[in-house]
């Protein structure tokens with residue numbers, strides 16, 4: 138059976154296989170911390186066995202709720218930020234027709250996103266798009282108090298109620314939040330919205346395989362069962378009992394830490410397929426929030442090739458040697474486009490006539506790998522047979538498991554994010570939120 142494959146051969150000119158394998162014992166200890174729940178942040182390990190423990194009844198409930206929204210709405214706006222946004226966005230973008238918003242999306246509603254920024258023009262333009270449309274809302278917030286989604290929900294809830302009335306609006310709003318706590322839970326219970334629970338022991342960035350990701354993905358018309366079963370097969374392949382050399386999550390975590398140790402402090406997740414752009418955004422939150430603490434951590438960056446070879450390519454080839462690349466490579470395209478011959482051949486490209494566009498892309502990929510490795514950029518490669526729900530599920534779990542191991546190798550708590558509170562505190566102080574009087578005084582003195 139085909140699965141995603143990790144290949145670290147082209148990183149081994151910078152670190153040796155021995156340096157990677159020297160992590161075997163520490164990886165085993167990290168793995169044990171995850172599986173026995175003895176490490177830092179052990180109250181947030183609910184993602185570890187999530188794929189294999191999701192029940193058929195749970196998936197059916199999500200599918201039924203998605204069906205309700207799909208029947209009533211031509212547009213569904215998913216409101217959320219960070220882990221309450223990026224997983225669904227990543228999977229939907231990867232699986233969707235790139236031009237679905239122009240072409241229409243068959244029987245599927247358009248899925249739009251809000252609450253992932255505080256852009257006034259973004260919200261205004263979204264409200265205009267929704268005016269006169271049959272739309273619904275999925276409001277996702279674990280805490281229920283995050284400012285960005287709360288502002289978007291206020292605006293869009295009002296608009297929806299004005300357009301269809303309070304009673305109908307109730308059937309078009311679903312809340313995904315904490316089981317008992319938080320403002321969104323309170324509001325949903327008060328208004329009688331359908332709700333789904335984000336388990337207490339699953340942090341935002343590890344929540345894509347809960348209703349946080351599964352509900353929007355099902356609304357968009359994709360197969361959540363296949364996504365979960367892909368993740369479940371990776372749960373086995375990355376299990377605690379799988380030996381180090383055969384365990385892709387262990388090898389990935391060890392290699393990136395070995396590289397970090399020799400000064401490769403930036404990891405660039407590379408794709409050669411624009412559909413994976415938002416997958417990298419999801420990955421950046423996963424690794425950035427998990428590892429960037431105690432003044433440590435690999436900085437997770439991303440590029441879309443070949444697009445960014447014409448902008449960032451120079452830096453990557455020739456800039457400071459503090460980077461390594463992890464390339465997401467997709468074997469098989471969905472469609473077949475052949476380059477035509479041209480009588481005049483003014484662009485000199487007739488040597489490509491009859492070749493598929495993807496053959497050119499694959500040679501760009503290989504050429505880039507060789508150039509970057511020659512230029513001193515270690516290269517890890519993850520091959521994906523094709524972009525389907527199953528392989529995205531595998532990739533998600535692979536990165537989650539490796540992230541848990543890697544965070545423990547680094548010696549941090551991979552499951553908290555205390556640093557993100559700093560901007561919130563200042564923003565509230567500047568906005569003179571009641572209760573922030575002291576902070577307001579202090580911050581104003583700095584202006």
Ligand SMILES: O=P(O)(O)OC[C@H]1O[C@](O)(CO)[C@@H](O)[C@@H]1O
Pocket residue numbers: 218219220221277278279280281282283286341342426554557
């Ligand atoms: O789901 P919530 O509670 O609105 O949080 C959204 C995001 O905000 C953070 O808490 C901090 O940015 C992330 O960890 C999380 O994914």
